Amino acid sequence: MLYLSGLSNTNIINDNILKTLQRKTNEFNGDILDQIYQEIIAVTETKRVNTLEQVVHALLSGRSIFLIDGKMTALDMGTAGSEKRALDEPQSEALIRGPRLAFIESIETNLTLIRRELKDPNLRFKMHEVGRRSKQKIAVCYVEGIVNPDILDEVNRRLKTIDIDFAPDSGVIEQWIEDSFLSPFPQLLDTERPDRVSYNLMQGKVAILVDGSPFALIAPISFVDAFLTIEDFSQRWIIATSMRLLRYFSMFIALFLPGLYVALTSFHPGMLPTQLTISIAATREGGPFPAIVEVLLMAVTFEILQEASIRLPKVIGQTVGIVGGIVIGDVAVSAGIVGPALVIVTSLTAMSSFTIPNYSMSIVLRILRFIFVIAASIFGLYGIILVLIMICIHIVNLKSMGTPYSGPFAPYFIDALKNTFIRAPIMTLKKRPPYLEPIDDQKVNSGGQRQ
Numbered sequence: 001m002l003y004l005s006g007l008s009n010t011n012i013i014n015d016n017i018l019k020t021l022q023r024k025t026n027e028f029n030g031d032i033l034d035q036i037y038q039e040i041i042a043v044t045e046t047k048r049v050n051t052l053e054q055v056v057h058a059l060l061s062g063r064s065i066f067l068i069d070g071k072m073t074a075l076d077m078g079t080a081g082s083e084k085r086a087l088d089e090p091q092s093e094a095l096i097r098g099p100r101l102a103f104i105e106s107i108e109t110n111l112t113l114i115r116r117e118l119k120d121p122n123l124r125f126k127m128h129e130v131g132r133r134s135k136q137k138i139a140v141c142y143v144e145g146i147v148n149p150d151i152l153d154e155v156n157r158r159l160k161t162i163d164i165d166f167a168p169d170s171g172v173i174e175q176w177i178e179d180s181f182l183s184p185f186p187q188l189l190d191t192e193r194p195d196r197v198s199y200n201l202m203q204g205k206v207a208i209l210v211d212g213s214p215f216a217l218i219a220p221i222s223f224v225d226a227f228l229t230i231e232d233f234s235q236r237w238i239i240a241t242s243m244r245l246l247r248y249f250s251m252f253i254a255l256f257l258p259g260l261y262v263a264l265t266s267f268h269p270g271m272l273p274t275q276l277t278i279s280i281a282a283t284r285e286g287g288p289f290p291a292i293v294e295v296l297l298m299a300v301t302f303e304i305l306q307e308a309s310i311r312l313p314k315v316i317g318q319t320v321g322i323v324g325g326i327v328i329g330d331v332a333v334s335a336g337i338v339g340p341a342l343v344i345v346t347s348l349t350a351m352s353s354f355t356i357p358n359y360s361m362s363i364v365l366r367i368l369r370f371i372f373v374i375a376a377s378i379f380g381l382y383g384i385i386l387v388l389i390m391i392c393i394h395i396v397n398l399k400s401m402g403t404p405y406s407g408p409f410a411p412y413f414i415d416a417l418k419n420t421f422i423r424a425p426i427m428t429l430k431k432r433p434p435y436l437e438p439i440d441d442q443k444v445n446s447g448g449q450r451q
Contacts, residue, residue, distance in 0.1 A: 002055070007062035009081025016042040017064070017077065033071050041066070045078025057135060084109065090192050092359060097234040102192045107137055107211035110194070114141060114207070117198040122146070128159045130173070134166040138173065141197070141207040148204060148437045154401050155206050155219060170213040177219075179399045184367055186360040187400040189218040189225055196230045204438030206401075220400035220436065222407045224420045226361035227251065232423050240423040248421060250352035254365045257352075258295050259372035259384050261345045265291045267380030283339035292377035294338045298346040299370065301328055306350070325350075407435035 003013060020040045028035055037046065045063075049055060050073045055065050062080030087109075090102040099117075103110045111125055122145050128138040138159060142152055158177035167173055170190065178187040191197060192214050197207045200218045208217040218225075227247050232240040265284075269277050287294065305324045309317040329343040349369065356362040368391070375383030398405035408416030413434045418424035432438045 002059060002065040002067065003079060004059055004062065007060075007082050008064055008079045009062075012043065012079045012081065013064055017066070017079075033068050033073060033075065036066070036068075037075055041075065041077060043077040043079065047076050048073050049076045050074070060135070087113075093191065093193055093196075093229075093357065095229070095231045098231050099193070099195045101194060103194065103209075103214040103216060105212050105214055107139055107209055110209050110214075110216070111139055111141070113194040114197055114201075117194045118143075118201060120202075123201070126156065128156075130159070130162045131164060131166050136167055137211040139209045141201060141209065143201050143204075146202065146204050146432070146438050146440050147206060148439065151204075151220060151401055151403065151436065152206060155208070158401075159208070167210060168212070170208065170210040170215045170217050173208060173210055174217055179401070183394065183398055184364045185223070185395070185398060185405070186226065186358065186364070187219075187221065187398070187405065189221045189358065190215045190360065191218065192216070193230065199230055199233070202432075204432050204436045204441075220403040221405075222400070222403075222433075222435070223395055223405055226358035227356065228419075229357045233426070237423050237425045244421060244423060247355050247357070250355040251365060253352040254349055254356075255369055255372060256384065257345055257349050258299060258369055259376035260381075261342065262291045262295055262373055263376040263380045263384060266377065280339065280341050283341055286336055287339065288337065290377075291342075292373065294342050295346075295373050296370070298329075298332070298338055298342055299349075299373070302346055302350050303366065404435055408433065411435060 001013065001017070017040075020042055021036070024040060037048070049058065049065075054076065055074060058065060058076045062082055064077045064079040066075040066077065084106045085104045087101055087104060089100045093102075101113060103113065115123065120143055122143050124142055124144050126140040126142075128140065130136055130138055140152075140155060140159065155177070159173075162173065162176050164172070164176070174186075174188045174190065175181065180187065188208075189200075197216050197218065201207055205221075206219050208219065210217075227244065232244065235243070264272055265280060269281075272280075284291075289297070302325065305320065305328070308324075309320050311317070312320055325347070329347070332338045333340050333343060353362050353365055356365065368387075372384055372387055375387045377383075379386065396404075396406045396410050404411060407413070408420065415431050416433050416435065419429055430443060432441050432443065434441065
């Protein structure tokens with residue numbers, strides 16, 4: 001018997017293999033290995049292997065090998081059962097109302113969580129293997145009869161092109177199979193919540209799970225998917241719509257507010273009310289730097305504080321983020337380096353970026369904010385409009401697994417708008433997203449009748 005301690009479940013080996021062998025009293029007749037395979041081994045996943053490469057791969061996967069001297073064939077038995085993290089709440093996707101379970105690093109457990117959420121007999125798992133050295137398992141999850149076969153084939157095709165030694169996280173897979181690696185926008189959605197995966201599977205999308213990673217990937221997605229949460233469906237439609245509109249408003253603040261401050265104070269002060277213009281000018285009087293330098297200085301400072309608060313231990317990180325922001329802002333104003341209005345602008349911008357549910361999209365907005373500030377310092381409001389036009393052109397041309405990233409706006413689908421900026425009442429959400437072209441585009445209500 002060959003197995004690696006720590007990767008194999010010794011209880012299965014002792015109870016289902018060794019004890020059954022010891023209890024055998026009658027003699028072997030004929031092929032010993034075949035008789036052991038048929039009558040003694042009580043392990044569900046058992047198969048024959050006949051090469052050293054297969055034996056090594058099975059051992060490193062936590063499986064056990066049964067050998068008999070003189071036989072050219074061995075038995076590969078599924079005894080994998082290493083230690084794993086207990087199920088816990090999502091760490092990156094906080095919620096008030098909804099399921100509290102999150103994925104862990106075991107792909108078998110994650111697939112079980114999805115199956116428990118989605119009890120559809122048409123739920124399918126297609127397994128891939130990546131990593132020339134790590135031999136990691138990847139599961140493609142989809143609901144047969146809903147998902148567009150062209151999207152499913154494209155996902156499988158891209159996964160088969162992966163040629164790397166080791167994939168430490170699903171983020172590596174995401175970068176390999178995304179449509180445009182030059183785009184800052186996330187083209188796959190990452191989540192650690194099984195309920196969010198189940199919801200997107202029922203929408204006609206595909207989920208990708210990587211062994212060793214607690215984050216699942218969802219494809220294809222559109223731009224608005226990064227601003228939606230599964231919790232929107234746990235709230236009444238008026239509340240959910242209000243929260244969504246608040247997130248979109250926060251997105252505009254995070255993108256444009258610093259750039260607008262630079263443009264209005266440097267190029268277009270006449271567009272501000274007179275009293276506000278005088279107040280801002282009075283606070284900036286005697287300042288050593290122009291508006292662009294002040295904005296960049298404060299923005300970079302808050303980015304450093306935010307990154308430091310993430311990397312430090314949780315208790316210390318929260319203290320550094322809060323105290324550091326207050327102290328630096330107060331000292332900068334007292335020293336006359338920046339004005340109080342700029343501290344308000346920078347703080348409001350930072351808080352607005354935190355309202356974005358998807359962390360990858362939040363980072364994108366923080367990067368684009370600097371581009372808008374630089375454009376505003378050169379061309380004023382015209383620079384902001386030019387950058388906005390270029391971003392819109394880029395989004396319209398971008399695709400996610402071959403589907404339009406700008407859906408449902410371009411191409412335009414009026415029915416899909418019920419679940420974008422607003423969240424219409426549940427009973428009015430009759431169809432799945434049409435830009436995904438699902439096989440079954442109609443949802444089924446609780447009474448079992450198609451709407």
